[in-house]
Amino acid sequence: MALITVRFYSLWRSYLGIDNTTLQADHIDDALTQLEEKFGYRLREKLETAGIHLDGKIQDYSLILLNGIALRNLKGTTLKEGDVLHIFPPAIGG
Amino acid sequence: MESNTADKDIGRYIAESAESYLAPDGQRLSVISLKTVASISRSKRIPAKEVEITALKQGIIPWRYLRNIGTISLDGQIKLLRSTVAVVGAGGLGGTIIELLARQGVGHLIITDNDCFTERDLNRQIMSRESNLGEYKVTVAAKRAGEINSATTVTTFRERLTGENAQNLLSGAQVVVDGLDNLPSRLAVEQACRQLAIPYVYASIAGFSGQLMTIFPEDVGLPSVYGSSNAIPEQGIETKIGNPPATPAIIAALQVQEVVKIITGIGTPIRNQILLVDTRECAIDRIELGR
Numbered sequence: 001m002a003l004i005t006v007r008f009y010s011l012w013r014s015y016l017g018i019d020n021t022t023l024q025a026d027h028i029d030d031a032l033t034q035l036e037e038k039f040g041y042r043l044r045e046k047l048e049t050a051g052i053h054l055d056g057k058i059q060d061y062s063l064i065l066l067n068g069i070a071l072r073n074l075k076g077t078t079l080k081e082g083d084v085l086h087i088f089p090p091a092i093g094g
Numbered sequence: 095m096e097s098n099t100a101d102k103d104i105g106r107y108i109a110e111s112a113e114s115y116l117a118p119d120g121q122r123l124s125v126i127s128l129k130t131v132a133s134i135s136r137s138k139r140i141p142a143k144e145v146e147i148t149a150l151k152q153g154i155i156p157w158r159y160l161r162n163i164g165t166i167s168l169d170g171q172i173k174l175l176r177s178t179v180a181v182v183g184a185g186g187l188g189g190t191i192i193e194l195l196a197r198q199g200v201g202h203l204i205i206t207d208n209d210c211f212t213e214r215d216l217n218r219q220i221m222s223r224e225s226n227l228g229e230y231k232v233t234v235a236a237k238r239a240g241e242i243n244s245a246t247t248v249t250t251f252r253e254r255l256t257g258e259n260a261q262n263l264l265s266g267a268q269v270v271v272d273g274l275d276n277l278p279s280r281l282a283v284e285q286a287c288r289q290l291a292i293p294y295v296y297a298s299i300a301g302f303s304g305q306l307m308t309i310f311p312e313d314v315g316l317p318s319v320y321g322s323s324n325a326i327p328e329q330g331i332e333t334k335i336g337n338p339p340a341t342p343a344i345i346a347a348l349q350v351q352e353v354v355k356i357i358t359g360i361g362t363p364i365r366n367q368i369l370l371v372d373t374r375e376c377a378i379d380r381i382e383l384g385r
Contacts, residue, residue: 009379010303010372011331052334061331063319064373068384072321084123088370090181090320093332094187094342 001026002079004065005034008086012062028066028077032059047058063090104138104150112154124154131156132244133310143201143245146176156214158243159199170198170358175245177357178315180204180267182255182283184231185341187297187349188273195271196239196246200357202241206263207231207273208250218339231374235269250322255279269356271295271349276328277320284309284316293363295352300332302374304345308352308363308384319368 001024007083008016015031025031036057041089054061065086066079111134112124126149146156150168159171159380166174179200181191184207195203209237210230211222232250239248251263255274262272262284271289272295274280280296287294288311296316297306309315320327346369355361371378 002337009370009377009381011301011335011374013372013377014374028303050335052214052331054334063379065383066317066383069318072320073317089300089303089304090330091298092277092325092327092330092331093337094182094185094273094297 002081002083004079004081004083004085006031006087009086010044011089012090015043015050019047025079028071028074028079029039031079032057032064035059035085058087061089062087070089083092099231101148102144104140105152107134107138108145108149108198109152110156112149115160123160124152125157126154127157128244132323135341141245141247143175143247146199146245147172150175165213166354166358166360170354170360173357173359174199174354175201177269178202178204178267179353179357180206180270182206182223182264182270182272182279183208183273183275184235185215185273186218186337187276187299187346188271189219189235190343190346191243191273191349192235192239193220194347195353196242198350198354200238200246200353202249203249203376204249204251204264204267205232205235205239205252206255207235207315208254216293218330218337220343221253230309232257255282257282257285258323264290264292267292267355269293269295272297273346274298275317281316282321285298287311288315294355295356295363297349298328298330299337299341299345301335301337302341303370303372304348305339306345306352306364306371307367308356308365310363310365313366314383314385318385341373344373 004023007020023031023034049083095114112126113124115123117123129326131142134145150172177200181188184205211227215222216310221281226234234249239246264286284294291311294309352363355363366383367380
């Protein structure tokens with residue numbers, strides 16, 4: 001199992017009350033499942049309290065990068081020791 | 095030959111019109127007033143921008159740029175006056191970007207936007223006023239830029255930027271600055287900038303936070319953050335949490351600093367990284383982007 005770091009930014013960091021955490025996972029899907037189990041309910045609960053309703057899992061309403069690359073652009077989905085997942089809400093306004 | 099003679103003639107005229115100013119640090123500077131620049135521009139029939147450039151080349155500082163020069167130098171101010179910057183979108187980010195670029199002394203602005211001001215814009219779009227609701231943003235922005243700096247010329251396009259027209263609308267610019275409010279248009283701008291081989295200063299906002307990145311043609315850019323598939327989101331969490339007034343002002347100011355750095359060659363633009371600014375927690379983070 002690879003030990004990876006997960007870093008939260010922006011509103012997700014505020015709502016979860018943590019900067020980062022670690023997970024043990026071999027595959028990106030394992031890591032996302034663990035993230036949802038650990039933080040999904042808490043994040044949605046905080047969002048609901050703030051009047052924001054978002055459907056789905058964390059990965060459905062977040063931007064997630066693995067080592068600086070969007071998950072949609074990853075060539076492989078196997079994790080290695082020291083990998084970093086960056087997670088933050090999409091801010092697209094101007 | 096004739097042109098050189100004319101330049102020398104204007105240069106001499108400017109030198110004769112310059113005033114002496116004792117700066118607080120004891121340095122004696124030659125300066126020239128807005129009124130004198132305007133008068134020379136009228137009498138010699140040359141644009142105010144050219145008068146200012148000719149003055150700066152002789153070490154004579156237009157008063158209006160006095161507080162710029164220590165940071166960017168005479169040469170940097172000349173580069174800015176000679177530059178063309180395209181601002182895409184004249185709303186929250188775009189309005190402040192235009193205001194600051196005109197004050198900075200950018201010589202030519204290309205502004206693209208197809209919207210009119212509405213009451214919803216009054217909280218954050220610096221160009222909007224109760225008295226100009228219903229007016230086109232580009233018209234208001236061009237007028238405002240001209241009122242701030244008569245040396246700044248403005249070209250406006252009252253159009254929505256698309257993949258089809260992006261290259262035409264941005265052609266001639268040295269840098270493109272993002273004042274957009276949706277991702278498909280940003281991807282169209284990024285692609286056009288790559289084709290035109292010019293840098294693009296991307297930014298977007300939501301609530302108390304914003305993000306920023308300068309993308310040169312060879313840089314990784316938006317696909318590293320949003321992915322390059324068709325499943326990209328058009329809008330983000332700002333549709334739920336809105337944009338309070340200070341957020342676009344803060345992020346637009348950072349974008350303008352990027353433009354100044356790119357044009358003058360001073361400092362280091364934020365490239366191949368995304369800057370995440372979270373004013374709620376006073377946190378600024380950078381994420382290195384990969385391919």
